[in-house]
Structures are given as structure tokens and as C-alpha cells.
Amino acid sequence: MRIDVLTLFPEIFESPLRASLLGKAIADGVLTVALTNIRDFAADRHRTVDDAPYGGGAGMVMKCEPIFAAVESLRSVNSLERVILLSPRGRRLDQTRVRELAAAPDLVLLCARYEGVDERVSQALVTEEISIGDYVLSGGELPALVLIEAISRMLPGVVGDWESVETDSFYAGPLGPPQYTRPPVFRGMEAPAVLREGNHAAIRRWRRKEALRATRARRPDLLVNLTEEDQKLLAEIERETSAQAVPPADAKKENRS
Ligand code: SAM
Numbered sequence: 001m002r003i004d005v006l007t008l009f010p011e012i013f014e015s016p017l018r019a020s021l022l023g024k025a026i027a028d029g030v031l032t033v034a035l036t037n038i039r040d041f042a043a044d045r046h047r048t049v050d051d052a053p054y055g056g057g058a059g060m061v062m063k064c065e066p067i068f069a070a071v072e073s074l075r076s077v078n079s080l081e082r083v084i085l086l087s088p089r090g091r092r093l094d095q096t097r098v099r100e101l102a103a104a105p106d107l108v109l110l111c112a113r114y115e116g117v118d119e120r121v122s123q124a125l126v127t128e129e130i131s132i133g134d135y136v137l138s139g140g141e142l143p144a145l146v147l148i149e150a151i152s153r154m155l156p157g158v159v160g161d162w163e164s165v166e167t168d169s170f171y172a173g174p175l176g177p178p179q180y181t182r183p184p185v186f187r188g189m190e191a192p193a194v195l196r197e198g199n200h201a202a203i204r205r206w207r208r209k210e211a212l213r214a215t216r217a218r219r220p221d222l223l224v225n226l227t228e229e230d231q232k233l234l235a236e237i238e239r240e241t242s243a244q245a246v247p248p249a250d251a252k253k254e255n256r257s
Helices: 020-027 064-072 095-102 119-124 141-154 162-166 200-218 228-245 249-256
Strands: 002-007 032-037 083-092 106-111 128-131
Touching: 002 064, 002 141, 020 141, 064 106, 064 119, 083 141, 095 141, 106 141, 128 141, 200 228
Parallel strands: 002 032, 002 106, 083 106, 083 128
Antiparallel strands: none
């Protein structure tokens, strides 16, 4: 897969694109990320990429000309079928969209700065606007890196064990299960015995149940398309929760006295 990134700050990408799984995906050729500096396409002597907003007001707006020229320069290497503007006004990114985008042969990611881009860029060049959440950053570079890293995890061979992707939060709907590692007891807190006993069916069931428990408590909106087994596990969780919620008869007596 090829991703072309248009930015005024290519240096922001240097270290994240070299490190860890993403760095390996790029080194192995599974993913190509090419950086284009929008400023290289400014036509004037001062290499101007922004201008004051029509109508007045705070900040500057990224001009059309350098962005159009930068995108058009990619024609021979990128299909330009998916030109994505990172923008707080875009559709909020989720795992489903990440999976869809990872299936594409190429993408263009446009990182804005200042007050954003001239609306005519969105109108004529951009095929989709993506937000990484309801907050505002100073530029689209970190959102682009978030998207690149999320996409890279979906590409074959990037995450060594595909099962770890499938059990991650959101991949199949619910949040991921809690995880433990050695030692078995740390400061009086014990890792669940079932995880240490080697019964794979019991471990799988425990993990699914705890994933559903966490999702029910934190993100009930993700509890959709549940299997019959999930529904049974959720019913068990409901029973356990309501049993915990009702104080035992003795405790009630103590409270009254
Ligand atoms: N004036 C814009 C607004 O109110 O929507 C905010 C501009 S922001 C300071 C500059 C740029 O950072 C944006 O154009 C976008 O490229 C990027 N950006 C900031 N927050 C973002 C977010 N949550 N998701 C995606 N991109 C974001």
C-alpha cells in the first residue's frame, strides 16, 4: 500500500515512521509512506502557502494553489482516488473506516495548519474529511500519523500474530479483555488463576466474558451483533452484577442498627 502525505512539516513524521511495527512495515515494503512538502509548490519568491481569511478574523488560511499543485504532482504515483483531509470537521475515525481504508491500494493524506484550508480544496480535491476526535490540534500531522499507524496494523504481516488484532478493542465490536503477566501476585493483587492454568477453552471464555463486562460498563454502545454465546455471557454478567448490588440480609440488619 502507498500513502502520500502532504504537509508543511515533513520532519514531524521522521521518528514515528522509523520506530517499532510501523518502521518495520515500511522497511519490509508492506507500506510506502512518501512525504511531500506543500511549501515546495508555492509559486512566489517567499514560498507563501497561507493568506489572511476573506471577511477578516483571526488566523491564516492555507491557499489553494500550492495544495492543488502538490496533489497534482502525485498523479504518476498515486491514483488520487482517495484524497483525505485531516480535519476536526470530518467524520470521526473508527476501526471500521480504518479497515476499509487499509484495503485501498493508495491514499493521499492532506495535513492542514493555521485555520485550515481554503474551502475550495475540500470542494474540488478532497474525497473525504477525517477527524480523530472532538478536540483541536494545531495541525493534521499527528492525526495523519494516527491514521497511518492504525492502517498499518491491518496490513498483512505487520502485526506478527493476527489473533492479537482480532481480539483488540473494536475489531470485532467490544473492547479488548484485561491482560496480566508475571508475577502471579503483585502487592497482594492476584492475576486470575484461570489465565495461569493452561485450559485454553476456559481462557478464551474468560477473556470474552471480561471483554463484554468492560464493554458493558464503559461502552455499551459497542454491544451490537452479539453471538448466542456473547448473550449468555452477558446474562451471566447481569446476574453477577445484580447479586453484588443487593446487600446481603445481614448487612441490611447491620445498617439499620
Ligand atoms: N479552524 C479549524 C476548525 O475550527 O475546525 C481548526 C484548524 S486546526 C487549528 C488546524 C488543522 O489541524 C486542521 O485544519 C486539521 O488539518 C488539523 N486538525 C486539528 N484537529 C484535528 C482533529 N481533531 N482531527 C483531524 N485533524 C485535526
